Amino acid sequence: MGHLWGMNTAPELSAAARHLAAMIRCPSVTPDTAGTLDYLVNALEPLGFACERVTFSDDETPDVDNLYARLGSGGPHLMFAGHTDVVPAGNEASWTLPPFAAEVKDGMMYGRGAVDMKGGIACFIAAVEAYVEKHGQPSGSISFLITGDEEGPSVNGTDKLLKWAAEKGEVWDASIVGEPSNPETIGDTIKNGRRGSLSGRITVHGVQGHSAYPHLSDNPVRGMMDLLDALLATPFDDGTEYFQPTNMEVTTVDVGNPAVNVIPAQAVAGFNIRFNDRWDEDSLKAEILARLEKGAKAARIRQGKDKPASYSVEWIGRVSPVFLTSDTALVDTLSAAIRATTNKQAELSTGGGTSDARFIKDYCPVVEFGLIGQTMHQVDERIALSDLETLADVYLEFLERWFANS
Numbered sequence: 001m002g003h004l005w006g007m008n009t010a011p012e013l014s015a016a017a018r019h020l021a022a023m024i025r026c027p028s029v030t031p032d033t034a035g036t037l038d039y040l041v042n043a044l045e046p047l048g049f050a051c052e053r054v055t056f057s058d059d060e061t062p063d064v065d066n067l068y069a070r071l072g073s074g075g076p077h078l079m080f081a082g083h084t085d086v087v088p089a090g091n092e093a094s095w096t097l098p099p100f101a102a103e104v105k106d107g108m109m110y111g112r113g114a115v116d117m118k119g120g121i122a123c124f125i126a127a128v129e130a131y132v133e134k135h136g137q138p139s140g141s142i143s144f145l146i147t148g149d150e151e152g153p154s155v156n157g158t159d160k161l162l163k164w165a166a167e168k169g170e171v172w173d174a175s176i177v178g179e180p181s182n183p184e185t186i187g188d189t190i191k192n193g194r195r196g197s198l199s200g201r202i203t204v205h206g207v208q209g210h211s212a213y214p215h216l217s218d219n220p221v222r223g224m225m226d227l228l229d230a231l232l233a234t235p236f237d238d239g240t241e242y243f244q245p246t247n248m249e250v251t252t253v254d255v256g257n258p259a260v261n262v263i264p265a266q267a268v269a270g271f272n273i274r275f276n277d278r279w280d281e282d283s284l285k286a287e288i289l290a291r292l293e294k295g296a297k298a299a300r301i302r303q304g305k306d307k308p309a310s311y312s313v314e315w316i317g318r319v320s321p322v323f324l325t326s327d328t329a330l331v332d333t334l335s336a337a338i339r340a341t342t343n344k345q346a347e348l349s350t351g352g353g354t355s356d357a358r359f360i361k362d363y364c365p366v367v368e369f370g371l372i373g374q375t376m377h378q379v380d381e382r383i384a385l386s387d388l389e390t391l392a393d394v395y396l397e398f399l400e401r402w403f404a405n406s
Helices: 015-024 037-045 119-133 158-167 220-232 281-298 330-343 385-405
Strands: 051-058 062-070 078-084 108-110 141-147 174-175 190-191 196-205 247-252 266-275 310-320 347-349 366-368 383-385
Touching: 015 037, 015 108, 015 119, 015 385, 037 051, 037 062, 037 119, 037 141, 051 119, 062 158, 062 385, 078 119, 108 190, 108 385, 119 141, 119 385, 174 330, 174 385, 190 281, 190 330, 190 366, 220 247, 220 281, 247 347, 266 281, 266 330, 281 310, 330 366, 330 385, 383 385
Parallel strands: 078 141, 078 174, 174 366, 190 347
Antiparallel strands: 051 062, 062 141, 108 383, 196 266, 196 310, 247 266
């Protein structure tokens, strides 16, 4: 059996672990901040950071409280970006330890957000504390750009906070996003890009009727099968130099029909595509529409119908563009810091989903490097205390190299 420690009885916890424990105990399920930003302000202001809280609103999404904090006034200007909001804990009875208690067992700290991504924020604060204690004020600037909206709609968070800060005259030279980038051990992977994301919904319009009299109806399920076959049968591409192949997944198919002897009036399918740098929003939408037109006319499953299947397409949410960061100063300095700390040569990767880096890339070069992502969003989300210390050490090494080189 491992030991359970509370914060007051655990003087052996590292600075990063203490910061993480305090944030886990703020149950900041998106979009609530639940005290996390108060904690960050109290941690950063004694270091000399000027902190500003900004709340953004939108008619159709919740208000979101955000934090922008800056230390220094000159260049170079390094931004650390992250989010304090977390996904719901789910069934709390299924957790080995309570999801918002930050208890430690067998060298692992348990809690929602431990990995994604309060742990990354905690490690960067610890690194800045160590840097300031060792070197004093940096010969440049460090800023924290923190939102409570990454796990939610991503409308009133990083995107608007970046625009707000830029309008105030903020200019950044580079950014690290503390998302959990490593698959197995700290130092495995730097994410230097992301595939794009496009979502949509297809509705096939049929004619409802009795299943015993199909000639009097038009079954939209048959039409949907033809359309999905046209979309999925042929790969979009076989990948590029830096990116995986473009991939489409149908995420839902529904007819809303509880009866087994009634042909439904319509069928609806949702889909999501993660695309590489062979595509942009316009070219990918054009390809999808061309495939749907081909499928509507195929009648391979919808035999005997002399007209194409009737359908409509709705694009869902904003499109996340594909991007690749090739800035050598940022990538090489972080890679060198990882080697010096962990003796690992980090792989550059563009795999996985999207993150707020998709907004930051319009303002400065950006990479993602954080903790190990194996338990993110899971029951018993947890991180090893030793990994927190290692990541904080990598961040400190990066800060020393970044400002020394600059």
